[in-house]
Amino acid sequence: TIAGSFLPKIDKYLERIQQWTNRMTPRICLVLLLLMPLFAAGEQVSGLYEAEVDVGGENHASLDQAMKAAMGTVIVKLTGDPAVASRSNTSGLLQNAKNYVQQYRYRRVPVDQPPSLSATGGETERLRLWVRFDAVALDGALRKAGLPIWGRERPSAVVWLAVEQGNQRRLVGTDDPSDLSTGLKEHAAERGIPLILPLMDLEDQTRLKVTDVWGGFRENIQNASRRYGTMNVLVGIMREVSPGTWEARWTLYLDDRETSWSSMAQTPGILAKAGVDGAANILAERFARTE
Numbered sequence: 001t002i003a004g005s006f007l008p009k010i011d012k013y014l015e016r017i018q019q020w021t022n023r024m025t026p027r028i029c030l031v032l033l034l035l036m037p038l039f040a041a042g043e044q045v046s047g048l049y050e051a052e053v054d055v056g057g058e059n060h061a062s063l064d065q066a067m068k069a070a071m072g073t074v075i076v077k078l079t080g081d082p083a084v085a086s087r088s089n090t091s092g093l094l095q096n097a098k099n100y101v102q103q104y105r106y107r108r109v110p111v112d113q114p115p116s117l118s119a120t121g122g123e124t125e126r127l128r129l130w131v132r133f134d135a136v137a138l139d140g141a142l143r144k145a146g147l148p149i150w151g152r153e154r155p156s157a158v159v160w161l162a163v164e165q166g167n168q169r170r171l172v173g174t175d176d177p178s179d180l181s182t183g184l185k186e187h188a189a190e191r192g193i194p195l196i197l198p199l200m201d202l203e204d205q206t207r208l209k210v211t212d213v214w215g216g217f218r219e220n221i222q223n224a225s226r227r228y229g230t231m232n233v234l235v236g237i238m239r240e241v242s243p244g245t246w247e248a249r250w251t252l253y254l255d256d257r258e259t260s261w262s263s264m265a266q267t268p269g270i271l272a273k274a275g276v277d278g279a280a281n282i283l284a285e286r287f288a289r290t291e
Contacts, residue, residue, distance in 0.1 A: 042153050042154065042155055042156070043153070043154060043155075043156045043194040044152050044153060045152050045153075045154050045192055045193070045194055046152075047189065047192075048074070048077050048078060048135075048152060048192050049074055049078075049102075049132055049133045049134075049135045049138065050074070050130065050131065050132045050133075051069075051070040051071075051073035051074050051077075051130075051131055051190075052070070052128050052129065052130045052131070053066050053069045053070050053073065053128065053129055053131075054066070054126060054127070054128060054129075055106070055127050055128065055129040056127070057127065058106060058127070063098075063104075063129070064097075064098060066129040066131075067097040067098050067101060067104070067129070067131055068094050068095070068097045070097070070129065070131040070133075071093065071094055071097035071100070071131075071133065072085035072094060073190060074131075074133055074138070075090060075093070075138075075142065075147075076190075076191065076192075077150075077190070077191060077192035078138070078139075078142060078149055078150060078192070079142065079147050079148050079149065079150060079284070079288060080148065080150045080191075080192070080280065080281070080283070080284020080285070080287075080288040081147075081148070081284065081288075082191075082277060082280075082281065084147065089145040089146065089147065090145060090147070093141055093142075093145065097133075100133045100134050100137050100138050100141070101131055101132070101133060101134075102132045102133055102134045103131070103132045104129060104130060104131045104132070105129075105130050106127060106128065106129055106130075107127075107128050107130065108125040108126070108127055108128070109125065109126055109128055110124065110125060111123055111124055111125060111126050146290060147290070148284075148288040148289055148290045149288065149289070149290075150192070150284055150287060150288035150289075154192065154193060154194055154283070154287065155194075155230070155232050155254075155283060155287065156193075156194040156195070156196055156228075156229070156230045156232065157193070157194075157195055157196065157230060157232035157233060157234050157252070157254075157279060157283075158195075158196040158197075158198060158225045158228045158230055158232070158233055158234070159184060159195055159196065159197060159198075159233075159234040159235075159236065159275070159279075160198065160208070160213050160221055160224075160225075160233065160234070160235050160236070161180065161184070161213075161235075161236040161237075161238065161272070161275070162210050162213040162214050162236070162237045162238070163178075163180070163238045163239070163268065164214075164237070164238070164239035164240070165239070165240050166240075169210045169214065170210060171198070171200060171204075171208070171210050171213060172184075172197070172200075173197060173198050173199060173200025173204070174197040174198065174199055174200070175199075175200070176197075176200075178268070179269055180268055180269065180272050181197055183269045183272045183273065184197060184272050184275075184276060185197065187272065187273045187276045187277075188276050188280075191276060191277065191280035192280070193276070193279065193280045193283060195234070195276065195279075196228050196230070198224075198228070203227065204224060207220075207223065207224040207227075208220060208221065208223075208224035212224075213235060213237065214237050216235070216251065218253065218258075221233055221235060221253075222253065231253070231255075232252075232253065232254050232255075233252070233253040234250065234251075234252050234253075234275065234279045235250065235251045235252075235253070236248055236249070236250045236251075236271075236272075236275045237249050238268055238271055238272075240268075244266050245264065245266065246264065246265055246266065246267060246268050246270075246271050247262065247263070247264045247271075248262065248263050248264075248265075248271040248274065248275060249261075249262050250262070250263070250274075250275045250278055250279075252278070252279050252282055254282065254283070254286070259282055261278050263275070263278075
C-alpha cells in the first residue's frame with residue numbers, strides 16, 4: 001500500500017532526528033552550564049524607592065528637610081549617579097519631594113557614645129525617618145528630566161577585601177568582627193547594588209588565601225567566587241600607612257573588563273565606602289539607561 005511504502009522513510013527520518021538529538025544534547029548542556037554563572041549574576045534589588053535618614057524633630061520643617069534628603073538618596077540608587085542630587089534638572093524634584101511620598105514613619109535608634117556622655121545627660125538616642133516614594137510617579141519624573149533609570153535587575157558582585165594592620169593580614173567576611181562588613185553591606189544598599197560578602201568558612205579558606213587577594217591572582221580569586229554564583233568580583237587591599245591614614249587599592253572584574261582605582265582616608269570604614277562607590281559607578285555607567 002501507499003502508507004506501507006512511506007513507513008520505512010518515516011522510520012529513517014525519526015532515526016536521524018534521534019541521532020541529531022543525541023549529538024546536540026551534550027553540547028546544549030555544556031553551553032547551559034557555561035552560562036549558568038551569567039544567569040545567576042543578576043539579582044532583583046528591593047528597597048530602591050526607600051531610604052532612612054536622620055531627622056531633627058517631628059515638626060514640619062524638619063520633616064520636609066528629611067524627605068528631601070531621603071529623595072536624594074533614592075534618586076542616586078535609581079540613576080546610579082552619585083552627583084544626581086546636585087544637578088539642575090533634579091532641583092524641582094527635590095523641592096517637591098513630599099509630593100512623591102507614599103509612606104513614612106519615625107523611629108529612635110541608640111547613639112554610640114562613651115559612657116561619660118550618658119552619665120552627664122548626653123543624647124542616648126537619635127531620631128530617624130524612613131520614607132517610601134511612589135515608584136510610578138518617581139520614574140515618570142526622572143524620565144521627564146531625561147535621567148537614566150537603573151532597573152531592579154542588577155548584576156551582583158562578590159567582594160574580597162584584604163586588610164593589613166600592623167603585621168597582620170586578614171580577609172573580611174560576612175561575620176567580620178570589625179565594622180567593615182556592616183559598612184560594606186549598608187553602603188551597598190544605599191547605592192542599590194547587590195554586594196556579596198564571602199562566608200570565610202572552611203571552603204573559602206581552602207580555596208583562597210589572603211596572599212592570593214593581596215597579590216591580585218585573578219584566576220584563584222574568580223575560582224573562589226564561583227560558589228557565589230557570579231563572576232563579577234570587587235577586590236580590595238587596604239592597609240594602614242600611618243596612624244590615622246589608610247589607603248586602599250580596588251579592582252572590579254566585570255565580564256572581560258578590569259578597572260582599578262585607589263583611595264585614601266582617615267578610617268577603613270570611609271575607604272570601604274569608596275570601594276563600593278567606585279564599583280557602583282562603573283556598574284551604573286554600564287547598565288543604567290535613559291528611556
